[in-house]
Amino acid sequence: MYNSKIIGLGYYVPENVVTNDDLAQVMDTNDAWIQERTGIKERRHVIRGEDTTTTMGVKAAQIAIDRAGIAKDDIDFIVFATLSPDYYFPGPGVLVQRDLGIKTVGALDVRNQCSGFIYALSVADQYIKSGMYRNVLVIGSELHSHGLDMTTRGRAVSVIFGDGAGAAILTREEDTDKGILSTHLHSEGQHAEELSLIAPGMGKRWVTDIINDDDPNDESYYPYMNGQFVFKNAVVRFSEVILEGLAANNLSPKDINLLVPHQANLRISQFIQKKFDLSDDQVYNNIMKYGNTTAASIPIALTEAWEEAKVNEGDLVVLAAFGSGFTWGSAIIRW
Numbered sequence: 192m193y194n195s196k197i198i199g200l201g202y203y204v205p206e207n208v209v210t211n212d213d214l215a216q217v218m219d220t221n222d223a224w225i226q227e228r229t230g231i232k233e234r235r236h237v238i239r240g241e242d243t244t245t246t247m248g249v250k251a252a253q254i255a256i257d258r259a260g261i262a263k264d265d266i267d268f269i270v271f272a273t274l275s276p277d278y279y280f281p282g283p284g285v286l287v288q289r290d291l292g293i294k295t296v297g298a299l300d301v302r303n304q305c306s307g308f309i310y311a312l313s314v315a316d317q318y319i320k321s322g323m324y325r326n327v328l329v330i331g332s333e334l335h336s337h338g339l340d341m342t343t344r345g346r347a348v349s350v351i352f353g354d355g356a357g358a359a360i361l362t363r364e365e366d367t368d369k370g371i372l373s374t375h376l377h378s379e380g381q382h383a384e385e386l387s388l389i390a391p392g393m394g395k396r397w398v399t400d401i402i403n404d405d406d407p408n409d410e411s412y413y414p415y416m417n418g419q420f421v422f423k424n425a426v427v428r429f430s431e432v433i434l435e436g437l438a439a440n441n442l443s444p445k446d447i448n449l450l451v452p453h454q455a456n457l458r459i460s461q462f463i464q465k466k467f468d469l470s471d472d473q474v475y476n477n478i479m480k481y482g483n484t485t486a487a488s489i490p491i492a493l494t495e496a497w498e499e500a501k502v503n504e505g506d507l508v509v510l511a512a513f514g515s516g517f518t519w520g521s522a523i524i525r526w
Contacts, residue, residue: 355484
């Protein structure tokens with residue numbers, strides 16, 4: 192039996208900083224309104240033509256590979272989590288394999304939105320634990336800015352999201368007291384439409400419908416979020432899945448050295464922090480400067496925490512996410 196462990200981390204965000212004041216120039220909002228509700232001060236948006244979901248993922252992955260001290264051809268499998276692929280198909284996993292010049296390994300795309308990196312990490316973990324693969328590249332990357340309604344109509348959603356990518360290299364760990372101890376995944380599809388992007392799709396809104404549609408009031412191709420409903424569910428599911436992971440390993444919240452939550456909303460993170468009686472040093476948040484980068488948020492935050500020496504050998508690190516689907520999950524890691 193093996194565990195898997197993270198041996199390399201990297202992230203990339205576009206240089207283009209978009210502040211709350213910048214958004215106030217194009218929609219009816221202001222810095223105080225955004226910070227009060229989300230904790231966000233600024234986010235990054237790609238400049239059109241300079242980055243894509245794939246190229247950001249490639250840049251983050253290259254950093255993770257270099258830090259892991261392995262060669263690209265040592266990678267046995269790729270798992271790419273995103274809700275914003277470059278193409279409807281194929282997914283970005285194969286584009287990363289091509290752009291990094293990796294040999295013809297398998298590439299899997301994960302579509303679990305804000306929980307995407309946890310799901311992708313779980314898939315990689317199981318492949319390694321089974322002995323099928325030794326080294327797996329896991330990426331979370333999102334390009335939201337091109338698909339947001341940057342008007343007053345869309346402000347409740349558009350002020351929240353940013354662009355960026357994070358990546359991790361996982362490898363075998365023979366000491367089963369170290370590495371990823373367990374992952375825990377859940378879904379509740381009855382609330383699927385409460386946080387969703389309905390079009391384009393092959394269900395109610397086909398691509399041809401949108402191409403031929405002249406209705407300027409059609410919002411089906413912009414993200415929709417029932418904010419209060421999502422918030423109420425998030426704080427419950429975050430708590431449940433963190434406790435589930437701790438209990439599975441005979442641990443309690445007091446054993447946590449660092450909690451890295453999905454950066455959905457600073458108020459959610461603060462609620463969880465207070466509930467588990469964690470100090471500011473025990474919870475890592477960076478939503479203030481990047482916004483919600485969905486599948487990229489946990490690997491970006493985890494990388495920054497590691498760079499700031501907030502993650503050290505022997506630490507108990509807990510990752511947790513909740514998002515569209517609804518899906519949620521956690522990972523319990525002994526660093």
